[in-house]
Amino acid sequence: xxxxxxxxxxxxxxxxSDDWSPNLESVLEWLILQDQQMIxxxxxxxxxxxxxxxxxxxxxxxxxxLGGDWYWQMSSPxxxxxxxxxxxxxxxxxxxxxxxxxxxxxxxxxxxxxEGPEKSCDLPVYLRDxxxxxxxxxxxxxxxxxxxxxxxxxxxxxxxxxxxxxxxSIEPIAEDKHLTYCDHLMxxxxxxxxxxxxxxxxxxxxxxxxxxxxxWLPSNKRRCAMxxxxxxRSNNG
Numbered sequence: 001x002x003x004x005x006x007x008x009x010x011x012x013x014x015x016x017s018d019d020w021s022p023n024l025e026s027v028l029e030w031l032i033l034q035d036q037q038m039i040x041x042x043x044x045x046x047x048x049x050x051x052x053x054x055x056x057x058x059x060x061x062x063x064x065x066l067g068g069d070w071y072w073q074m075s076s077p078x079x080x081x082x083x084x085x086x087x088x089x090x091x092x093x094x095x096x097x098x099x100x101x102x103x104x105x106x107x108x109x110x111x112x113x114x115e116g117p118e119k120s121c122d123l124p125v126y127l128r129d130x131x132x133x134x135x136x137x138x139x140x141x142x143x144x145x146x147x148x149x150x151x152x153x154x155x156x157x158x159x160x161x162x163x164x165x166x167x168x169s170i171e172p173i174a175e176d177k178h179l180t181y182c183d184h185l186m187x188x189x190x191x192x193x194x195x196x197x198x199x200x201x202x203x204x205x206x207x208x209x210x211x212x213x214x215x216w217l218p219s220n221k222r223r224c225a226m227x228x229x230x231x232x233r234s235n236n237g
Contacts, residue, residue, distance in 0.1 A: 001062040003176040006135045006144065008154060011164035013085070013127040015156035019231035020188060022154040022163070024135045025061060025072040026213040031147045032058045048217060060143035064179075066193040071212045073138040075178045075186040076227050079130035080234040087125040087162075125157050128231075136177035136186060141170045185227045194225035204228060 006024065016022070032055050033039050040047045056063070064073040133154070137144075148168040155163035179186055180197060185204050188211045189197075194204060204225040212220050 001138050001140055003173050004137050004139050005171050005173050007169045008133045008165045009167045010130055011166045012162055013129050015125050015127055015162040017126055020076045025074045028147055029055050029213050031150055060140045062138040073178045075136040076230045077133045078230045079133045080232050081128040081130045082234055083129050085127045087127055144170055184229050188224040188226050190222040191225050
């Protein structure tokens with residue numbers, strides 16, 4: 001394992017709702033489980049526990065420790081963007097007109113546009129336009145490249161073309177930048193560890209955050225110090 005810089009060259013705008021996504025270690029865990037044919041729809045906490053040994057064995061990122069807590073040694077995404085726009089996803093179901101009647105199965109034959117498969121929606125999708133996205137990590141470059149070649153899109157709403165990646169590149173660097181660099185915090189960490197690293201309180205925001213994957217798991221959510229300077233709006237084209 002060695003310090004690395006990972007760069008994604010972007011083809012289409014990135015759909016995000018915060019400054020700290022896409023989380024590349026989560027992407028890698030998913031790619032590992034896909035490679036092992038262990039993807040589970042709507043996984044439970046027990047599914048995560050059952051897959052942990054497989055993920056740990058195959059993960060091309062080094063595991064680090066803060067206090068007694070482990071994490072993957074990967075920074076948040078770092079990028080500049082010139083503009084922010086809003087796309088919308090709209091769906092309105094018109095029975096027998098725009099679509100065939102649904103397969104009701106064992107359900108009573110009725111529809112409700114306020115819930116379930118027939119629910120109408122008008123959802124905003126927030127887009128940014130970085131030309132490249134960079135992550136810093138400690139890892140194994142050949143194994144990383146093998147997995148990332150399978151990743152064609154990052155961020156939200158990938159199925160409609162957002163976050164398309166034209167090329168991945170991985171290069172060794174002299175200095176490990178995954179955690180701190182030039183006195184800046186580079187990834188979310190629990191606030192007590194920010195204090196122990198002498199990161200001053202005015203140098204980060206605080207929010208509840210899933211700081212290691214899977215982020216939805218309650219035990220992975222902590223009150224975290226969040227980087228301030230990894231996603232930056234630029235006035236230069």
